[in-house]
Amino acid sequence: MTSPAAPNSTPAPTPSAPQATTAAVPPPLVSIKDLTVRYGKTEAVHGITFDIPRGAIFGFIGPNGAGKTSTIKVLATLLRPTSGEVRVCGFHVQRSAHEVRRKIGYMPDHFGTYDDLTASEYLHFFAAAYHIPTSRRKQLIADVLALTDLTEKATAPVDGLSRGMKQRLGIARLLLHDPDFLLLDEPANGLDPRARIEMRELLKELQGMGKTILISSHILHELAQFCTHIGILEAGRIVASGPLHEIYRTLALDRAIHCTLAEPPAPWVEKIGAIPGVASVQELPDRLLIRLREGELAPEDLLDAIRQLGPKIRMFQPDAVDMETAFMKLTEGKTA
Numbered sequence: 001m002t003s004p005a006a007p008n009s010t011p012a013p014t015p016s017a018p019q020a021t022t023a024a025v026p027p028p029l030v031s032i033k034d035l036t037v038r039y040g041k042t043e044a045v046h047g048i049t050f051d052i053p054r055g056a057i058f059g060f061i062g063p064n065g066a067g068k069t070s071t072i073k074v075l076a077t078l079l080r081p082t083s084g085e086v087r088v089c090g091f092h093v094q095r096s097a098h099e100v101r102r103k104i105g106y107m108p109d110h111f112g113t114y115d116d117l118t119a120s121e122y123l124h125f126f127a128a129a130y131h132i133p134t135s136r137r138k139q140l141i142a143d144v145l146a147l148t149d150l151t152e153k154a155t156a157p158v159d160g161l162s163r164g165m166k167q168r169l170g171i172a173r174l175l176l177h178d179p180d181f182l183l184l185d186e187p188a189n190g191l192d193p194r195a196r197i198e199m200r201e202l203l204k205e206l207q208g209m210g211k212t213i214l215i216s217s218h219i220l221h222e223l224a225q226f227c228t229h230i231g232i233l234e235a236g237r238i239v240a241s242g243p244l245h246e247i248y249r250t251l252a253l254d255r256a257i258h259c260t261l262a263e264p265p266a267p268w269v270e271k272i273g274a275i276p277g278v279a280s281v282q283e284l285p286d287r288l289l290i291r292l293r294e295g296e297l298a299p300e301d302l303l304d305a306i307r308q309l310g311p312k313i314r315m316f317q318p319d320a321v322d323m324e325t326a327f328m329k330l331t332e333g334k335t336a
Contacts, residue, residue, distance in 0.1 A: 027090070029054040029181055029212045030075065035084035037070045043236060044070045047084065050231050050241040052214060057207050059223040059244075060216040062233035068216045069109075071233070072185050075214070076106040089180055105174030107167075109186040115159035119150060119169055122158055123176065130177040144172040148202060164195025171202065182206065184215045188222070200226055249295030254279050256319040257290040257299055262312035275305045287315065 028051035037045035045067040052058045062068050073079035074086055077097040086093045089103040114122055120141060127137045145151045148168040153161060161169065167187055174182055184203075188196045196219070203213055204226050217223055223230070224244070231241035240247050248255075261268060265288050272290060273281040277297025282289040292302060299318040306313060 026054060028052055029056075029089060030058075030214070031085075031087045032071070032075075033085045035071065035074065035086055036082045037067070037074065037079065037236075038082045043082075045074075045081075046236040048233070048236070048238045050238055052212060052229065054212055055207065055210060056212055056229045057203060057227045058212075058214045059227035059230040060214055060233065061220065061223070061230055062216075066233040067236040068233055069185060072106075072183055072214070072216065076104060076183055077101055078106075102177065103179055104181045104183060105171075105177070105179040106183040107170045107174055107185065107187060109189055111170050113158045113166055113169070115157065117158055118155050119145070119158060119161070119172075120154040122169065123172060126173050127176050132176060140176060144175045147175065147205070148172040149198070162195070164191050164198065167191065167195070167199060168202065171206075175206075180210075180212060182211055182213045184213065186216055186218070188217055188219055196222060245295060254291040255294050255299065257292060257302060258315065258317040258319070259288045259290055259306070259313065260286065260315035261288070262314050265311075268306075268309065268311050271309050272306060275302065278302070 030052035032051070033049050034047045035045055035049070036043065036047050048067075048071070060068050060072070070079060074081050074093060075088060077093050077100050080094065088100045091099040091103070093100050114125070117125065123141045123144065124137060127141060132140060142151070142154075145154055148171055150165065150168055150172060153165060153169075158166070158169065171182075171184075171187075188199055191199065200222060203215065207213060207226075215223070215227070227244055229241070229243050230247065232239050265283055269281050269283055269288065272278060272288070275297070277293055279291040279293050281291075290302065292299065299316075303313070303316055306316075
């Protein structure tokens with residue numbers, strides 16, 4: 001035991017206050033560095049680099065021939081990259097392909113279904129392929145059918161399902177082994193408007209469950225409604241990637257807000273226009289069209305600012321920022 005210090009001994013120095021530490025940023029779920037893919041003399045992907053953070057819905061955008069599907073096949077361990085390093089959940093896609101496949105669910109644009117099976121039999125087949133114990137399969141299949149809103153179609157032949165239902169059945173198949181990362185190549189291709197809305201809501205629900213999703217699509221205005229991050233690929237090169245709001249801010253895009261007041265709007269046009277972050281206010285016959293500079297003022301903050309001015313608000317409807325405008329600004333119409 002150490003004896004206490006004598007009264008006349010030199011006091012120990014007072015410990016300094018602990019230094020503030022910055023919270024560690026979690027590693028991305030997907031990391032792509034200098035990926036190149038060649039088919040003979042044709043270079044489809046030219047040394048692209050980007051990350052996908054955990055929990056993101058990553059919109060992968062580009063014209064046909066841009067290299068999207070080649071990149072997705074590399075992530076799915078179905079195509080060997082010519083060079084570069086690609087990791088999913090920390091695993092190298094070439095050296096640890098088996099571990100990567102346990103972590104991903106991949107649905108190509110055209111995926112095969114066994115038309116002579118029912119939806120339930122189809123899922124039982126893949127549950128066996130995933131080595132899911134027999135004792136767990138019945139409840140697991142019931143759960144994924146419920147999640148994809150296909151419970152009533154469990155005994156229906158796959159051949160009789162609509163394209164939208166087949167797409168949801170494909171996602172149900174992906175979820176059987178509870179993957180962390182979903183790769184969806186054009187999942188809304190050929191779907192009617194109702195089926196696209198159902199697909200969008202399903203993807204939001206999966207994100208809420210902690211899934212990270214990469215989705216390629218040509219329907220840009222719909223991607224803007226639920227993607228958190230985007231990567232724009234042109235001629236095999238990444239022209240932009242990152243959080244959606246940062247790309248919009250960099251491009252200085254505006255967001256349209258439709259607002260109806262409970263009183264004549266004319267006296268309020270100038271006052272609303274003076275709110276910092278408001279680019280313009282236009283008085284239309286039935287509403288005000290307010291344009292915000294993206295990144296300077298959020299729609300909810302504009303709503304609070306208008307309320308503080310005093311008018312009563314009957315309708316306040318923000319539009320999604322125009323991803324098509326962003327795409328046209330960043331690309332030149334080239335293919336690989």
